[in-house]
Amino acid sequence: MNWDWLLGFIEGEGSFSVAIRRDKTSRCGFQVMPVFQLSQGWGEENKILMIEIKDFLLSHGINATMYADNRGINDGIRNNQYMPRWKIHIYSLENSRRLFRLLNGLEWNTKKRNDFMVWGKTLEMMERGEHLSREGISKILRMRLDNIKHVGRHRINKKLLIEFGMLDEYRTKIDTSVHCGKEASEIGGNVE
Numbered sequence: 001m002n003w004d005w006l007l008g009f010i011e012g013e014g015s016f017s018v019a020i021r022r023d024k025t026s027r028c029g030f031q032v033m034p035v036f037q038l039s040q041g042w043g044e045e046n047k048i049l050m051i052e053i054k055d056f057l058l059s060h061g062i063n064a065t066m067y068a069d070n071r072g073i074n075d076g077i078r079n080n081q082y083m084p085r086w087k088i089h090i091y092s093l094e095n096s097r098r099l100f101r102l103l104n105g106l107e108w109n110t111k112k113r114n115d116f117m118v119w120g121k122t123l124e125m126m127e128r129g130e131h132l133s134r135e136g137i138s139k140i141l142r143m144r145l146d147n148i149k150h151v152g153r154h155r156i157n158k159k160l161l162i163e164f165g166m167l168d169e170y171r172t173k174i175d176t177s178v179h180c181g182k183e184a185s186e187i188g189g190n191v192e
Contacts, residue, residue, distance in 0.1 A: 001052060001053070001056045003102060003103070003106055004106060004107075006053065006056065007103060007106045007107075007108065008109075009038070009053070010038065010103070010112070011108065011109060011110040011112050013038055013039060013040060014036065014037065014038045014112070015035075015036070015037045015115070016034075016035070016036055016112075016115045016116050016118075016119035017034075017035045017037075017115075017119070017144075018032060018033070018034055018035060018119070018122050018140060018144060019031075019032070019033045019035050019091075020032050020033075020137060020140075020141070020160060021033075026132070027132065028132060028133050028134050028137065029134075030134075030137055032126065032131035032137060032140065033091050034090075034091065034092075034093060034096040034119065034122060034123055034126065035089065035090075035091060036064075036089065036090040036096060036099060036119075037087060037088065037089050037090075038050070038053065038087065038088040039069070039085045039086065039087045039088075040085060040086045040087075041085060041086075042070075042084040042085060042086065046086050047086055050066055050086040050087075050088055051066065053088060054066045054088055057088075057090075057099070060098070060102060061098055062090065062095050062098045062099050062102075063090075063092070063095050064088050064089065064090045064095065065088065065089045065090075065091075066086065066087070066088045067086075067087055067089075068084065068085075068086060068087075069084060069085045069086070069087050070084040093123065093126050093127070096119075096123055097123055097127070100116075100119070100120045100123055103116065104116075104120065114147055115147065118143055118144060118147045121143060122140055122143065122144070125139065125140060134164070137164070138164050138166075141160070141161075141164055141166060142166070145166070
């Protein structure tokens, strides 16, 4: 396995997003986390592949979490079409920055590079502590939302947009795919 191969896999199966959650212990009332995710279908071969990817990342100083998302086929997700998947997540700022530095110099072949670059700008803002204020979170939200051409599979929390006074401004992008009941909002990636 090498970085070029992994980048191709990420372009097909990965996502870069930011989770924003209410947090009463935070001075601004919210927690902001970078999210990198890879997912792959169920099965022993895919499990072995995901373990190899996790080990490859670890060999480059990137700690990732791998788990089985084994929700059942008939649990109501995606019109009863959801299939169990293997997933790899990176949530920490430190590991996200390492991944960004290693992927940034490679040649991308898809539009996913746009999500990646916005994710990188978000990481820079977080390193400067901008995510610790409502103003900084608002900038992160706007940057992520402005990158979305169409909502598709992006999860957007309507309550969060109301909280930051952005609902009317972004209504045309979210009317078809708003998840009102979620406390977390992941914006800017293909979140399943």
